[in-house]
Amino acid sequence: MLLKDLEHNQHEQAMKFLSACEYEEAAPWRVFLLVAMLMRVTVVANNTFRFPQNFSFSAATSSYQVEGGWNEDGKGVNIWDSETHKHPELISDFSNGDVAADSYHKYTEDIKLLKDLGVQFYRFSISWPRILPNGHVTLVNQAGIHYYNNIINGLLAYGIQPMVTMYHWDLPQALQNLGGWTNIYMVECFEDYARLLYKLFGDRVRWWITINEPLIISQGYAGEKGRAPNINAPGTGDYLTIKTMVLAHARAYRVYLREFKDTQKGKVGIALNINWYEAYANNSEDISAAERTIQYELGLYANPIFSTTGDYPPDLKERIAQNSKAEGFRRSRLPSFTQQEISYIRGTWDFFGLNHYTTVWALAALREPVDLRMKDFGAERIQDPSCPRGSSKWLMTVPWGFRKILRWIKQKYNNPPVFVTECGYSDDGRLQDEERVKYYVEYLREMLKAMYYDGCNVIGFTAWTLLDSFEWRGGYRERFGLFYVNFSDPTRPRIAKESARVYKEIVRTWQVPTRYPQYSYDTQECSPTIPL
Ligand code: GBH
Numbered sequence: 001m002l003l004k005d006l007e008h009n010q011h012e013q014a015m016k017f018l019s020a021c022e023y024e025e026a027a028p029w030r031v032f033l034l035v036a037m038l039m040r041v042t043v044v045a046n047n048t049f050r051f052p053q054n055f056s057f058s059a060a061t062s063s064y065q066v067e068g069g070w071n072e073d074g075k076g077v078n079i080w081d082s083e084t085h086k087h088p089e090l091i092s093d094f095s096n097g098d099v100a101a102d103s104y105h106k107y108t109e110d111i112k113l114l115k116d117l118g119v120q121f122y123r124f125s126i127s128w129p130r131i132l133p134n135g136h137v138t139l140v141n142q143a144g145i146h147y148y149n150n151i152i153n154g155l156l157a158y159g160i161q162p163m164v165t166m167y168h169w170d171l172p173q174a175l176q177n178l179g180g181w182t183n184i185y186m187v188e189c190f191e192d193y194a195r196l197l198y199k200l201f202g203d204r205v206r207w208w209i210t211i212n213e214p215l216i217i218s219q220g221y222a223g224e225k226g227r228a229p230n231i232n233a234p235g236t237g238d239y240l241t242i243k244t245m246v247l248a249h250a251r252a253y254r255v256y257l258r259e260f261k262d263t264q265k266g267k268v269g270i271a272l273n274i275n276w277y278e279a280y281a282n283n284s285e286d287i288s289a290a291e292r293t294i295q296y297e298l299g300l301y302a303n304p305i306f307s308t309t310g311d312y313p314p315d316l317k318e319r320i321a322q323n324s325k326a327e328g329f330r331r332s333r334l335p336s337f338t339q340q341e342i343s344y345i346r347g348t349w350d351f352f353g354l355n356h357y358t359t360v361w362a363l364a365a366l367r368e369p370v371d372l373r374m375k376d377f378g379a380e381r382i383q384d385p386s387c388p389r390g391s392s393k394w395l396m397t398v399p400w401g402f403r404k405i406l407r408w409i410k411q412k413y414n415n416p417p418v419f420v421t422e423c424g425y426s427d428d429g430r431l432q433d434e435e436r437v438k439y440y441v442e443y444l445r446e447m448l449k450a451m452y453y454d455g456c457n458v459i460g461f462t463a464w465t466l467l468d469s470f471e472w473r474g475g476y477r478e479r480f481g482l483f484y485v486n487f488s489d490p491t492r493p494r495i496a497k498e499s500a501r502v503y504k505e506i507v508r509t510w511q512v513p514t515r516y517p518q519y520s521y522d523t524q525e526c527s528p529t530i531p532l
Pocket residue numbers: 062065212213216273355357393394422464471480
């Protein structure tokens with residue numbers, strides 16, 4: 001590359017940077033950064049940032065992915081039991097979660113691993129059918145209650161705070177038989193379940209997450225292969241679930257507020273997943289395609305809860321209504337909220353749970369939409385196969401995207417406290433996982449920049465995941481654990497990977513180790529070429 005191209009590129013980056021900062025007041029550090037960029041000086045200041053005193057570190061798992069014990073002690077069948085048993089071919093290695101990491105029997109060992117990591121929190125989920133085998137509160141399984149009491153008490157004995165997800169995808173099959181999340185009746189089922197959990201565990205659990213990733217749950221109703229319950233109704237079925245899940249979340253929040261908060265003094269939030277979407281080209285079509293994709297994947301769920309106006313993002317709501325009309329539907333495929341529902345949902349949060357892994361590029365749609373959904377978000381999403389990536393093909397290491405999405409959330413939702421409830425990288429079964437170490441080092445550096453330079457209110461960070469586990473349709477091939485699990489050994493031994501040692505060091509020293517080189521900020525290193 002010629003020197004003048006380089007300079008041009010540098011200039012462009014600087015201008016991009018400046019315009020990204022437009023929404024905030026100019027600050028002296030920005031001028032410094034700008035000068036540094038123009039002079040091609042590497043900025044190393046972030047290397048020495050420490051996490052704020054009241055920050056928290058966590059590691060996470062979910063029930064179906066680690067527990068096993070799928071039919072033990074009175075547990076009911078869930079939609080993932082059904083899918084993996086009936087359609088093993090939908091899972092990359094034909095596996096299932098029948099035994100998984102066997103945490104149903106090995107939870108004491110897991111708690112010791114957490115103690116060894118030194119984390120302040122453990123985020124785990126409760127299996128709905130392990131507590132309520134038929135989904136309804138008419139039949140309560142004591143063995144399930146006992147199991148989660150043991151985990152909670154075990155954590156507290158070591159000074160680790162439980163953060164409990166009520167729903168991480170393992171719906172009781174009995175409720176799916178009624179239509180699952182497409183049925184608005186689920187709001188009531190979820191209310192009853194949530195109230196029971198507060199009653200049973202709320203004297204000791206202070207941090208609650210209602211639903212993990214409603215976007216991904218909705219995709220199970222949109223014909224995405226290998227995602228339970230495998231209902232193929234894109235643009236209709238999945239949209240019904242959005243309204244149900246958002247209302248169910250709000251109901252669980254309000255039950256806590258009315259009946260428990262005064263005495264239990266805990267917090268209730270939701271965990272929403274979102275990539276950063278970077279505009280492919282610097283033109284208005286691609287910029288709005290990227291924005292629309294974020295609104296479609298995050299805004300549909302977050303706007304009703306976290307925005308000051310409530311309801312779905314107005315542009316998208318209008319767009320879907322228009323499309324529906326043109327297709328001959330009598331009303332929008334996206335079921336609307338009443339005014340009453342809008343105010344009931346708005347503000348039902350104590351924190352914003354963010355699951356973030358990667359960055360994808362977006363551009364104005366090129367192809368004919370393959371289904372109603374694609375027409376609604378009207379964008380093409382692409383990634384660059386030459387970027388560093390984990391054993392999950394979608395998971396590219398793009399640290400700067402993390403900072404950008406944190407900034408987006410700050411701007412759109414008035415800087416709520418964000419607890420990063422998932423972030424992580426997959427390997428293929430190695431113990432020397434340098435790529436994961438690099439991923440965490442670089443993502444945490446970008447998170448610190450978001451906090452110190454951009455003023456994002458990030459209050460905690462969670463590594464996904466504590467253990468290698470059942471990676472949904474990826475089976476046991478995509479391993480996200482800080483700890484390796486040998487799935488061919490019936491005793492499921494756990495072994496620390498290199499990343500577990502580094503994470504422990506970060507938690508102990510309260511900063512990112514300085515010995516790792518700085519990531520280059522050049523987006524050109526990793527630019528997209530192929531459609532997903
Ligand atoms: C999280 O979702 C889940 O909460 C967690 O259970 C899971 O173990 C973790 O991801 C790691 O995957 O298969 O190419 O179509 C994160 C959001 C959405 C990321 C679905 C992967 C599948 C892409 N995930 N996406 S692909």
